[in-house]
Amino acid sequence: MPYIRLPEVQVRRFCNDLFAGYGFSKSESETITDVLLTADLYGIESHGIQRLIRYHDGIRDGSILPFAKYEITHETRLSAVIDAHRGMGQVVARAAMELAIEKAKEHGFGAVVVNHSNHYGIAGYYASMAAAEDLVGMCFTNTEAIAIPTFGRNAMLGTNPISFSMPADPIPFLYDVATTVVPRGKLEVYTKNGKPMPLGWAVDANGLDCTDAGEVVGNIISKAGGGILPVGGSSEESGSHKGYGLGMVVEIATSIFAGGVTSNHVGHSGNGETSESFFALDYGMFGDKAEMKHNLSVLLQELRHSAKAKGQSRIYTHGEKELESKAEKLQNGIPVNQKTVAEMKMIGNSVGVNFERYFGAIWL
Numbered sequence: 001m002p003y004i005r006l007p008e009v010q011v012r013r014f015c016n017d018l019f020a021g022y023g024f025s026k027s028e029s030e031t032i033t034d035v036l037l038t039a040d041l042y043g044i045e046s047h048g049i050q051r052l053i054r055y056h057d058g059i060r061d062g063s064i065l066p067f068a069k070y071e072i073t074h075e076t077r078l079s080a081v082i083d084a085h086r087g088m089g090q091v092v093a094r095a096a097m098e099l100a101i102e103k104a105k106e107h108g109f110g111a112v113v114v115n116h117s118n119h120y121g122i123a124g125y126y127a128s129m130a131a132a133e134d135l136v137g138m139c140f141t142n143t144e145a146i147a148i149p150t151f152g153r154n155a156m157l158g159t160n161p162i163s164f165s166m167p168a169d170p171i172p173f174l175y176d177v178a179t180t181v182v183p184r185g186k187l188e189v190y191t192k193n194g195k196p197m198p199l200g201w202a203v204d205a206n207g208l209d210c211t212d213a214g215e216v217v218g219n220i221i222s223k224a225g226g227g228i229l230p231v232g233g234s235s236e237e238s239g240s241h242k243g244y245g246l247g248m249v250v251e252i253a254t255s256i257f258a259g260g261v262t263s264n265h266v267g268h269s270g271n272g273e274t275s276e277s278f279f280a281l282d283y284g285m286f287g288d289k290a291e292m293k294h295n296l297s298v299l300l301q302e303l304r305h306s307a308k309a310k311g312q313s314r315i316y317t318h319g320e321k322e323l324e325s326k327a328e329k330l331q332n333g334i335p336v337n338q339k340t341v342a343e344m345k346m347i348g349n350s351v352g353v354n355f356e357r358y359f360g361a362i363w364l
Contacts, residue, residue: 004341005333006359011049012037014348014358018052021351022059023066024088032090035121040334043325046185047122049336050192053343054119054269055088056350063271064088064118070095077107081258082114086272089120097126097139097278104135104280113253114276115260119143119269123163124176124322130280131165131172134289138279139163142254144270145263146220146227147180147247150240153207155220155227158263158270159183160250165319166283169297174319179247180228184220187213187228192339202228221269253277 012033019029040048058064068087072080080099084092096112103110120126123139130137143158161183163176181201190197190213197213204210205225219226231243255262260275267273283292300317308315329335336344341362345355355362 002338003335004338004362006336006341007333008037008041008330010358011040011334011336014344014353014355015049015052017353018348018351021353024091028088028091031094032088035090035094035125037334038125039122041326041329042122042124042322043329044122044322045335045337046183046189048334049344050189050340051119051121051185052340052347056343056347058118058269058271061268061271063268065272070114078103078109079111080113082112084114084117086116086118089118089274089276092117093120093126093139093276093278094129096276097129097137097280100278100280101130101133101135101137104130104282105133108282108285110278110280112278113258114278115255115258116272117274117276118271119274120276122176123161124165124174126278127163127165127176128172128174131167131174133280134167136281136283137163137165138281139277140250140253141274141276142251142260142263142266143184143274144220144266144268146184147230147244147263148203148207148227148234150230150232150234150236150244153203153205154225155223156264157230157244157247157251158266159228160247160254160263162246162250166296167293168300169293171300171317171320171323173296173300173317174322176318178231179243179250180230181233181243182228184217184228187217189337191217192337200229200233202226203234 015033016029019032036048065086068085070087070092071083073083074081082096092114096114100110100112126139127137142160145155147157149156159178159180161178165174196211199209202210202216203226205219210216230240230247232239234240254275254277258275261273303317304315348355
């Protein structure tokens, strides 16, 4: 499926106005848009504007509430629990990390968990918020069950990503990965492109290897069995139990800590039932911050300059590819799947935001 390059500035304006059309405030619309466009600029298409259709459907069916107000239901000096009341994930997630950062600056550590939330975009966005304040940031979320436990054939855990960020020069360390081989959004992209996905990503309702992304997504939605494999694939020999275990760690840190719904009981694509956790740490509690930041920077540089495998010219550190992708796309535009463009037109028309006013006539 061909892609069209759309200028970042126009995409940002379109999305800001789109979310305002749903009833979000100006600041809320800007937050949601910024999280989505950060994903696209980083080259993470699965979590960018191709997700607009998911949010549109959730708002229309009432599982995402644009006018919801989140509420702190429990709080200590170091922690808080927030009920999102089915509000937009990006809005409450940003507020939760801001609260964790505030507590970390005052007490050295801040931990905030959220329940009754929605899909919030890329976890790395929130971990990076802490790093930008010279703190260590960590962020996790559970999702609707899509992951097969080792030796199983029914999805029981979510994508359950792990994100960790710490300041460094010249590029902060940013680790943001699903505990599954790929996230569900990657399967959605393959479905839109009409391409078979690689073997070893997912299994069908019988627990057998499957390359039909649409079939797997359909099975996940209908709870028919099958799903995406944990990091490490399907066997202990390849490390499947490690990805399965990491998914469980995230589940505990989100739904269990937040008193929310565990992934295997989450429905509606996670809308209104997602749990999240946000941690900020002032690493100065361990000693001289400048020295630790310098030592990390040296290690990252040594990794980049270490010996390359035959045929390879470069070793990346986590977060490096994302910043290079951002620079390229800010200059040349964001590549958008034609099906996503069609969805943008349809969604925009439904709230009175005319696609052509921002991008001109694009014929598909």
